[in-house]
Amino acid sequence: MTNISAxxxxxxxxxxxxxxxxxxxxxxxxxxxxxxxxxxWRKARFxxxxxxxxxxxxxxxxxxxxxxxxxxxxxxxxxxxFMLWPAVLGPNDLTNPVFGVAYAWLWVGLVxxxxxxxxxxxxxxxxxxxxxxxxxxxxxxxGDRHSDGRGEGLRPYxxxxxYWPASLGLFAFVWLELVSPDGTDLDFVRLWFALxxxxxxxxxxxxxxxxxxxxxxxxxxxxLVGHLSPWSRNTAGRLVLVSPLRNxxxxxxxxxxxxxxxxLLGSTAYDSWSSSVTWIRFVQSNSIDLTRLGTGLMLLIxxxxxxxxxxxxxxxxxxxxxxxxRELPRRLAHSIVPIIVGYMIAHYLTFLVEYGQQTLIxxxxxxxxxxxxxxxxxxxINYWLSQHPSVVASIKVLAIVTGHVLGVIAAHDRxxxxxxxxxxxxxxxALLFAxxxxxxxxxxxxxxx
Amino acid sequence: xxxxxxxxxxxxxVLALSACSGSNDESTDAPEATAAAPDDSGSAPPEESPSTSxxxxxxxxxxxxxxxxxxxRIEGDRVAPNAEELALAxxxxxxxxxxxxxxGELHVHSKPEQYVEFGEGETRAxxxxxxxxxxxxxxxxxxxxxxxxxVR
Numbered sequence: 001m002t003n004i005s006a007x008x009x010x011x012x013x014x015x016x017x018x019x020x021x022x023x024x025x026x027x028x029x030x031x032x033x034x035x036x037x038x039x040x041w042r043k044a045r046f047x048x049x050x051x052x053x054x055x056x057x058x059x060x061x062x063x064x065x066x067x068x069x070x071x072x073x074x075x076x077x078x079x080x081x082f083m084l085w086p087a088v089l090g091p092n093d094l095t096n097p098v099f100g101v102a103y104a105w106l107w108v109g110l111v112x113x114x115x116x117x118x119x120x121x122x123x124x125x126x127x128x129x130x131x132x133x134x135x136x137x138x139x140x141x142x143g144d145r146h147s148d149g150r151g152e153g154l155r156p157y158x159x160x161x162x163y164w165p166a167s168l169g170l171f172a173f174v175w176l177e178l179v180s181p182d183g184t185d186l187d188f189v190r191l192w193f194a195l196x197x198x199x200x201x202x203x204x205x206x207x208x209x210x211x212x213x214x215x216x217x218x219x220x221x222x223x224l225v226g227h228l229s230p231w232s233r234n235t236a237g238r239l240v241l242v243s244p245l246r247n248x249x250x251x252x253x254x255x256x257x258x259x260x261x262x263x264l265l266g267s268t269a270y271d272s273w274s275s276s277v278t279w280i281r282f283v284q285s286n287s288i289d290l291t292r293l294g295t296g297l298m299l300l301i302x303x304x305x306x307x308x309x310x311x312x313x314x315x316x317x318x319x320x321x322x323x324x325x326r327e328l329p330r331r332l333a334h335s336i337v338p339i340i341v342g343y344m345i346a347h348y349l350t351f352l353v354e355y356g357q358q359t360l361i362x363x364x365x366x367x368x369x370x371x372x373x374x375x376x377x378x379x380x381i382n383y384w385l386s387q388h389p390s391v392v393a394s395i396k397v398l399a400i401v402t403g404h405v406l407g408v409i410a411a412h413d414r415x416x417x418x419x420x421x422x423x424x425x426x427x428x429x430a431l432l433f434a435x436x437x438x439x440x441x442x443x444x445x446x447x448x449x
Numbered sequence: 450x451x452x453x454x455x456x457x458x459x460x461x462x463v464l465a466l467s468a469c470s471g472s473n474d475e476s477t478d479a480p481e482a483t484a485a486a487p488d489d490s491g492s493a494p495p496e497e498s499p500s501t502s503x504x505x506x507x508x509x510x511x512x513x514x515x516x517x518x519x520x521x522r523i524e525g526d527r528v529a530p531n532a533e534e535l536a537l538a539x540x541x542x543x544x545x546x547x548x549x550x551x552x553g554e555l556h557v558h559s560k561p562e563q564y565v566e567f568g569e570g571e572t573r574a575x576x577x578x579x580x581x582x583x584x585x586x587x588x589x590x591x592x593x594x595x596x597x598x599x600v601r
Contacts, residue, residue: 012559012582012600275585280532280594354560383560386580389601 013275014350014392026443029401033408034432038425041409044416046249052232052240060239069123076124082366087193091368092186099184100359102193103177106218108352111344114222118231121222127197128212128219131204140208154208162214162255165203167263169196169217171302174267178274179294220260224337227251228406248410251334258306258329261336265438266302268343272445273297305438309336312434316427319420331418332431335411339435342403343442346396350385357381396446404439408432518544521588521595525550528593536599540577543598547572554589559600 055063062068083101090096113120122128140154172192182188196217203211212219228244251257273279274294283290310329318325357379364377372378385392411431419427517537522529537543545555547567557563560580567574578584584598 012578012580012584014582277532277534277597280597284531284593381561383580386560386582389581 012386014386014389014396026401026439029404029439033405036405036409037412037428037432041412042416044413046243046246046410046413047417049235051246052234052242054234055239055241064239072123073126073129076126077129079124080126086363086366086368087186087190089367090186094184095362095365095368096186097359097362097366098186098189100355100362102189104352104355104359107173107177108344108348109356110218110222111225111341111348112352114225115229115341117226118229119219119223119226121218122213122226125212125216125219127200127216128209131200131209131212134204135209154210155206157207157210157214160255162257163220163260164256165199165211165215166217166220167256167259169199169215170221170260170263171267172196173217174263174270175295175298178267178271179291179298181291214254214256221264224251224260224334225341227334228338228341245406245410245413248334248337248406249414251337253327253330253333255330257333258310261333261340262302262306262309264340265336265343266305267298268340268347269305269441269445270294270298270301271347273301276445308434308437309333309431312430315430316419317423319423322420323418328418332411332414335407335414338406338410339403339438342399342401345399345403346442346446349395349399350392353385354381354383400439400442400446404435408435411435516542516544518546519596521545521547521549521555523547523549523551523553523588526591528588528591528595530595532594533596534599535596536601537578539581539600540579542575542577545572545574545576547574551590555586555595556589557584557586557598559584559598 054060083098086096086098090098110121117123172195176183176189176192180188200212200216203215213223214220227248227250229247230241230244232240232242232247232250234240274297283293309332313329313332314325316328318328323331358381360376361379361381364374365371366373412428415424415428415431517535519530519533519535535543545565545567547555547565548571549567550569552568553566555565555567557565557576557578559578560582563576563578565574565576565586566572578598578600581600584600585594586596586598587594
């Protein structure tokens with residue numbers, strides 16, 4: 001078996017960013033946000049079903065039509081079927097495309113695709129397709145598209161469960177990629193995906209496909225990021241175009257949403273920190289079990305993000321008529337999504353572009369037999385991004401700054417709906433400071449710790 | 450005027466935090482020389498490797514200006530140095546001087562990846578890195594990170 005840890009995939013990391021650049025970026029982000037917040041933005045804009053541009057019916061018919069839906073589903077299923085080949089018969093080393101497909105194409109790739117097209121993974125999710133086919137086979141009415149499953153013989157999906165299963169699934173995946181020593185061991189990765197499929201199947205048996213919408217880590221992640229795309233639906237369910245921030249405000253504030261965003265944000269922070277010289281030296285000069293240490297540290301960071309966010313969003317006065325205090329965190333949690341996207345871009349852009357190309361090369365030879373199925377085996381990786389570090393650095397700072405500015409705007413806009421007028425400024429203080437904290441942790445980690 | 454005070458508080462925090470991270474930044478550079486193997490009971494400590502700093506100003510030996518080099522010492526599971534940092538220019542030749550009691554391989558996670566093979570005893574190897582980036586170099590068998598090359 002191979003011994004390279006998963007974040008060693010794809011070769012060199014990007015160079016650390018010069019401190020002054022990051023500080024400039026962070027300061028700009030905060031200054032702009034505060035100015036916008038306190039001076040200009042006095043009315044909630046995004047929590048209304050307005051400012052929608054109806055997609056012209058002929059186009060909507062194609063986009064919403066059965067032909068495209070079936071084609072995308074078939075594509076997803078076909079690709080899964082193909083991936084079983086390298087997963088079962090391929091070599092157990094880094095020439096196997098399974099790793100690149102899982103860590104680069106699927107995990108990182110779903111971010112830009114969802115940003116462009118909305119909940120893209122849902123449209124191709126082969127597990128969902130298989131379970132919906134099973135629904136048909138056993139003659140069960142499939143669960144409702146977006147709300148509770150109400151098919152026959154199904155339990156309604158309990159509201160308290162919300163996104164909690166997805167947060168577990170997401171944790172399991174980031175653990176596999178970033179902590180597990182076997183993240184690049186084919187047997188172990190296969191086992192992980194088998195367990196994932198089993199979890200989807202069991203949940204489906206109880207709750208129907210409503211389970212997939214809230215438990216499938218990839219689909220939930222894609223759905224959250226997809227809320228930063230312009231694609232949405234109006235109250236009548238018709239396809240509309242809206243501004244990304246308006247779309248973001250439409251994330252359904254279910255239980256467990258804070259856990260999901262905490263896992264996504266915390267694991268990215270862990271990834272930066274765990275490749276820092278300080279951490280590597282510390283680990284190597286101690287005889288602690290690395291897996292246990294890594295698991296503990298990642299959990300700790302996630303819990304800290306979750307607790308600081310929860311506490312900060314609850315630290316406000318609430319009127320007797322207002323939103324109950326315990327509802328506040330999940331109603332504000334959507335504001336973390338653009339921050340997550342910013343960090344994902346900052347951390348994984350070169351990985352996606354360059355290891356993504358590597359994967360394209362490898363996928364032509366799924367069995368490790370020297371085949372060139374798609375004619376991509378002889379391509380060479382274009383390292384343009386890595387060869388232009390200042391471009392990468394600028395994109396990183398821009399991504400993080402944009403993410404934070406959007407996050408602060410989203411949180412402020414929601415606060416205008418949630419908080420009574422007299423609590424408005426003081427009530428947002430704690431959350432703003434939590435976000436300042438996240439910015440600085442993020443920028444500090446980008447320096448290269 | 451609450452808002453003005455708010456902005457002031459926020460900016461102060463910003464400055465305070467950035468000052469912290471700045472000083473941390475410096476302090477991480479300091480322990481470079483003291484990175485050592487888990488314990489050095491008896492056997493030669495790895496620190497005596499002539500600190501491979503990129504500045505090649507003072508070289509009292511007769512040899513012509515020596516380029517960057519890294520001394521690696523491997524005794525079974527014990528690998529030194531502990532994540533030595535080294536600045537390297539693109540396409541600059543880096544010399545590995547490896548002393549090992551077993552054959553093995555260093556994985557250089559550059560783009561593209563490279564491998565430095567070594568045998569029992571002393572091995573000298575040269576390599577260059579053609580793509581900028583922060584490049585981890587690890588001993589394949591123990592997965593120990595011996596060096597992090599900052600290639601610019």
